[in-house]
Amino acid sequence: MNDQTISFDVRNHVATIVLNRPEAANAMNIDMAKALMHAAIECDSPNVRAVIITGSGNVFSVGGDLKSFSQQRHQLPSHLKEVTTYLHAAISRFSRMDAPVIAAVNGVAAGGGMSLAIACDIVIAAVSARFTMAYTKVGLTPDLAASYFLPRLVGFKRALDLVLTNRVLSAQEALDLGLVTKIVPDGEVLAQANEMAAQFAEGARTALGEAKRLLHSGWNESLETQMEKESQTIAKMAQTPEAIEGITAFLEKRKPDFLR
Numbered sequence: 001m002n003d004q005t006i007s008f009d010v011r012n013h014v015a016t017i018v019l020n021r022p023e024a025a026n027a028m029n030i031d032m033a034k035a036l037m038h039a040a041i042e043c044d045s046p047n048v049r050a051v052i053i054t055g056s057g058n059v060f061s062v063g064g065d066l067k068s069f070s071q072q073r074h075q076l077p078s079h080l081k082e083v084t085t086y087l088h089a090a091i092s093r094f095s096r097m098d099a100p101v102i103a104a105v106n107g108v109a110a111g112g113g114m115s116l117a118i119a120c121d122i123v124i125a126a127v128s129a130r131f132t133m134a135y136t137k138v139g140l141t142p143d144l145a146a147s148y149f150l151p152r153l154v155g156f157k158r159a160l161d162l163v164l165t166n167r168v169l170s171a172q173e174a175l176d177l178g179l180v181t182k183i184v185p186d187g188e189v190l191a192q193a194n195e196m197a198a199q200f201a202e203g204a205r206t207a208l209g210e211a212k213r214l215l216h217s218g219w220n221e222s223l224e225t226q227m228e229k230e231s232q233t234i235a236k237m238a239q240t241p242e243a244i245e246g247i248t249a250f251l252e253k254r255k256p257d258f259l260r
Contacts (some may be wrong), residue, residue: 003161007056009038013049013201013259014194015042015099024055027065028112030079033086040093042102050200051094053120054104055113063111063134064143076119084143087112089147091119100200100211104193105171105180110134115144118153118179121212122196125180126189132152133162137239152219153178204242204258 007018017039019026028036043051055061086167094101103120111134117123133150135142142150142163151159154177161167174180184192200208210233217227221237237243242258249256 005029006035006039008035008042008224010042010048012198013047014197015039015048015050016052016054017043019053019055019061021065021085021164022059024062024067025059026055026061026067026113027067027110028063028083028087029065029085030059030086031067032065033083033090036090037086037093037210040097043099044097046205049097049203049205050097050197051097052104052190052197053101054106054190054193055106059107059113060103060105060109060117060129061111062108063115064140065115066138070207072154079106087116087144091116095119095145096213098205098212100197100208100212102193102197102200104189105129105131106189111140112144114255115142115149118149119145122182123174124182124184124189124193124196125171125174126186127171127183128186129171129174129180131171131174131179132166134166136164137166137253157209202258204246204256205241206240207237207246210237 005019005021007020009016017036019032021027021032024212037238042048069076069079073202084219100122101120102122103117103125105117105125107126107128108130109117110132114131114133117131133146150162154162158177169177169179171183175183212231214233217229221229245258246256
């Protein structure tokens with residue numbers, strides 16, 4: 001699938017999504033929102049075992065396309081409801097799919113760009129990358145699940161600070177706060193993301209997905225309920241070809257082949 005606003009490619013079970021509006025710093029308009037939702041649906045497939053999201057040029061994304069928003073005039077509220085419907089469907093699909101999702105943050109991630117990045121499972125950032133919420137600076141409020149993920153990642157008070165002040169974080173500051181998984185030199189972001197994605201692509205896809213879902217559900221469940229979910233899930237996984245192959249390979253002292 002290729003679209004004017006994004007490019008989408010699947011090779012060796014790794015899907016790569018490139019936000020592709022370099023003339024607008026990869027700002028998200030309604031067309032990109034729709035394309036991202038459709039890309040997320042395409043990624044939720046047994047053929048895709050890892051996903052990379054990055055931006056074209058030297059910017060990840062500056063968030064919503066304020067120029068296109070301003071053209072809506074009195075229709076802007078309904079327009080934003082439609083845009084966020086597509087974007088939120090994409091975030092939900094990325095979060096719940098089996099395949100790990102890697103954000104390869106190659107530059108500025110502002111507003112919805114930052115929200116998209118921190119909603120991914122892994123965030124690899126260039127050393128020159130910068131992160132800012134930016135929403136309230138223009139009289140708007142967070143979307144793309146930022147109000148869900150940000151407090152859980154950095155704590156409530158720090159989340160308030162980032163949303164209310166819109167201060168710009170360096171890659172190192174974002175790493176220290178737990179928003180970034182790894183910092184790499186400029187120019188190496190996509191290569192590092194591809195290396196990690198290749199490792200995920202050879203891994204136990206179903207187990208990775210179930211592990212993601214367990215961690216997400218653990219935020220909202222009691223101790224006993226979550227432990228019961230763990231018991232049920234590991235028992236279910238023990239019956240799968242993945243677990244059988246993984247345990248057999250461990251006992252035979254060889255690398256498991258989860259692709260066969």
